Amino acid sequence: MTFASPEEKRAYTHDLFARIAPRYEFLNQVMSLGQVDSWRRAAAEAARVPPGGWVLDVATGEGGLARALLRRWPEANVVGLDFNRQMLTVGRAHSAGWPIRWTEGDALRLPFPEGFFDAAVNAFMLRNVTDVRATLAEQARVVRTGGRVVCLEMTWPRHPLFRPLFHVYFGGIVPVMGWLLTGSLDAYRYLPRSVQAFLPPEDLAATMEAVGLRPVRYRLLMMGTVTLHVGIKL
8 A cells, every 4th residue: 555645644544543442453363363472572571671660552542561671671651652542541441450551652652752762562563653763773772772672573484485475465364354253354455565564574574773772683483474583782
């Protein structure tokens, strides 16, 4: 899917996530075949939050990664930020009793001072922003020197045998499941298209390094369909 301007993409994704917010987490579990929590645990582990440290979950959605951070680092101070009020409402409901600090805000203009956090994490959000480099630069800005930026994202697999099978599942079956369970066919057509159009893992690593996160290392999960990137602020 192409957009005429960054503003059009922003408006589209805002409306999309507002519409699917009530069923967002359920669909995550179904589409990932129940693996999304293990990916979140890996991202939380990679954040390396010190005792009493502060960590920012950018585009927190309904708070799945924020809760994973607290499970792994129970002494951490976790801030969950999202630009979509409906997603935050669902997140607060799903995370009742969890000490998450919820904040409405823009990933391109984070409302925090430089070097405030020990780590910043994001999951499945970079392909939805209007400027990937600027988004990463903002996360690098608010993380202290020596702190980490962790990115969990989907990628199109490269294995010649698995790639066509994934195309059938993700490009054909998932949109139908999304339509049946949420009534929103276009949202789950957008999902595979956004993955196909996104940066390959090595290019995302290079973009992270370009904003001062070095070294950047990444690994592939779920047969090459999910990537976990970790960079350290110089």
